[in-house]
Amino acid sequence: MTDAYSPIPELNLLKAFVDATNEGFTHWGGLTTYGYNAFFKDPELIERLLPFADADYQGSLFALWRFDDQSDLAAVPIVLLGHEGGIHLIARDLREFFRFLGSLDCPIACDWQYVFYEEDEEAEEPAAREEYLAWLDEQFGLFPADDPDDVIEAAKAEFQERFDAWMFTRFLS
Known part of the structure; x- marks a missing residue:
C-alpha cells in the first residue's frame, strides 16, 4: 500500500506543492479525495469520471475522464462537473x-x-500564485495559458464529439 495521493505522478507533485505552500495559488476549491465519487450511481460513470479537485466552494468538481483503458491517467481529458448541472471539457x-x-x-x-468566469473586481490575487507559476516551470517547463479559454477550446476541438457521444447519448439522453 502506498501513501501517495493518487496513482498519477503529476497529480502527486501538485499535492506536494499544495501541502508545502498551504496557501491559495489559483481560483479554485483545492484538491479533494482522489477518485471519490458520491454523485453517480452508474458503475461506468464511477469508473470513467475520477474527481480529484473542487472547482469552487459550492460543490463543482474537476475530474479525469477515462474515455478508454489508457494506463497513463495524466494523459486523459479533464472535465468540469458543475454543482448545479453542466459537464464540460476543460483540458x-x-x-x-x-x-x-x-x-x-x-x-x-x-x-x-456554458463555462463562465465569476469575475470579482475586489478579489485579490491568490497568495501563492507566483510560487505556483515557478513550480509549473520548474516541474514541467510550462507556463500559464495566455487565455484559459484557449485550453478549453483545444480540449473541445480534440474530444468534444467523442465526449458527447459517450456522455449525452448514454447517460443524459
Whole structure:
C-alpha cells in the first residue's frame, strides 16, 4: 500500500506543492479525495469520471475522464462537473489543466450550456500564485495559458464529439 495521493505522478507533485505552500495559488476549491465519487450511481460513470479537485466552494468538481483503458491517467481529458448541472471539457490532459489553473484570474463555473468566469473586481490575487507559476516551470517547463479559454477550446476541438457521444447519448439522453 502506498501513501501517495493518487496513482498519477503529476497529480502527486501538485499535492506536494499544495501541502508545502498551504496557501491559495489559483481560483479554485483545492484538491479533494482522489477518485471519490458520491454523485453517480452508474458503475461506468464511477469508473470513467475520477474527481480529484473542487472547482469552487459550492460543490463543482474537476475530474479525469477515462474515455478508454489508457494506463497513463495524466494523459486523459479533464472535465468540469458543475454543482448545479453542466459537464464540460476543460483540458486535454493534466499538464494542460495545470496551465489552465495558472491562467485563471477568477473562479470558474458552468451551467448546461456554458463555462463562465465569476469575475470579482475586489478579489485579490491568490497568495501563492507566483510560487505556483515557478513550480509549473520548474516541474514541467510550462507556463500559464495566455487565455484559459484557449485550453478549453483545444480540449473541445480534440474530444468534444467523442465526449458527447459517450456522455449525452448514454447517460443524459
